[in-house]
Amino acid sequence: MWVLVSLPPNREAIGSMWVFRVKYNADGSLQKHKARLVTQGYAQKHGSDFIETYSPVVKPTSIRLLLSIAVSKSWQAPREWYHKLASGLREIGFAATKSDVSVFVKNVDGLQTYVLVYVDDIIVTGESSALVTDVIAKLNKKFALKDMGDLHHFLGIQKYVGEVLKKAGMVGCASCHTHLPSTVKISALGGSSFYDPKLYRSIIGSLQYLTITRPEICYSVNKLSQFVQAPLDCHWRMVKRVLRYLSGTTSYGLHIKQDSSMSVTAYSDSN
Incomplete structure (x- = not known):
């Protein structure tokens, strides 16, 4: 929703531009045509146009670790969601981890549910599909969520x-x-x-x-x-x-498979 307002005194409007993209599904089929109005953030002046900005960015190691655990333990299939504000997670009982503040965890009856936040994308997974569904429903009441389906290619x-x-x-x-x-x-x-x-x-x-x-x-x-x-x-x-x-290695990537053992295995090409 757009709301037209007057500029504050002694302020100049920040320039903007339209960015058009074609988004595809994981199988290569057309998903949608997307248009985004992008403001020229670099033109903003600190202390005048903004004071502090922060976007939660989950650590790559946290993403790899949690997906490995989810696959090995056959948890609820991770799903990718679009969110507006991560602060709502705290309001429904989640707590940010100490090692990575973009990972939120909640324990209910001994069962764990995890949410990983990367700016405006999140992954939700956990030991109970019912708890995962409940978390998504509560967030959806407060924020505009968009279900991106089962997780295939996180962050494109x-x-x-x-x-x-x-x-x-x-x-x-x-x-x-x-x-x-x-x-x-x-x-x-x-x-x-x-x-x-x-x-x-x-x-x-x-x-x-x-x-x-x-x-x-x-x-x-x-x-x-x-x-x-x-x-x-x-x-x-x-x-x-x-x-x-x-x-020459565009087909390379991380292949996560189910394993009954949670022990860490390392490989080295050095003697």
């Missing part, structure tokens, strides 16, 4: 590699079998400055987001993110190496 990451390659101008690039080796030496000195630091920061941010389902590039992304303030040409070449690796 399944097509994200292609978008990152397009942003970097590397669509169709030659692939490579590995990203950065753990022994690579990276220095902040001794090279020419990269011509487009903004592009470097944008790609690094995209790669950090991608680590949710591609944890094997975490080390490389962490190393390269240390130079976002003043990237050099040599740093950009290493970023391109990571992108070439992703180009």
